[in-house]
Amino acid sequence: MVQLKPQEKIEDLQCDGLSIIQSSTEYRFTTDAVLLANFCRDMRGKVCVEFGAGSGVVSILVAHKKHPKRVVALEIQPQLADMMRRSVELNGQTDVIEVYTADLKDAVQYVRDADVVICNPPYRRIGSGETQTAPNIALCRHEIAATLADVISSAAKTLNNRGRLYLVHQADRLCEIVTLCKEYGLAVKEIVPVCPSPRHQPNLTLICAVKGGAADCKLRLPIYIRD
Secondary structure (H helix, E strand, O other): OOOOOOOEEEEEOOOOOOEEEEEOOOOOOOHHHHHHHHHOOOOOOOEEEEEOOOOOHHHHHHHHHOOOOEEEEEEOOHHHHHHHHHHHHHOOOOOOEEEEEOOHHHHHHOOOOEEEEEEOOOOEOOOOOOOOOOHHHHHHHEOOOOOHHHHHHHHHHHEEEEEEEEEEEEHHHHHHHHHHHHHOOEEEEEEEEEEOOOOOOOOEEEEEEEEOOOOOOEEOOOEEOOO
């Protein structure tokens, strides 16, 4: 067992006995992260980098379900990176997952020519949406430390040719995502709309883009969170 800090507890990920440490004072993972982890494909034996790993749910699920050779997880907030390290240890994944307290814009200092980059970034521009008074929560929800352009440009630098970027983001920023991907040499190849229910319009999109890929894209059937 790993040591827990005040306000922390171990939660069951409901996936083959995997667990994760969560804190009542830190940003908690959401359904978006689980959808992103499940969306990733073709990762067996490959090198994967996660930008903004938070408390580690995506890397932990991907390492278990997708069988990559190596996962390099980057998280700028030290307390979240520390939680993730202990969760990785808890799940016996230290031979696969490496955790670094690092800015995603410095990713090439930790790995080059990666096969896959995964990111569940802050969704909101500074000044938009609900204002967060806690700085640590604000960093996770707003583009304070990294913008969408930072995410995509850093992914382009980190990936090898034909490497894949897997991204989850707000549906109303899809046009911006496609434009930025083209600007930095990534081709959006797959789009999956995510709807709260069959009665609602998509509020999220899952995106797969390929570095140096051709300009053909598949629009998939939507995922419904609740039936």
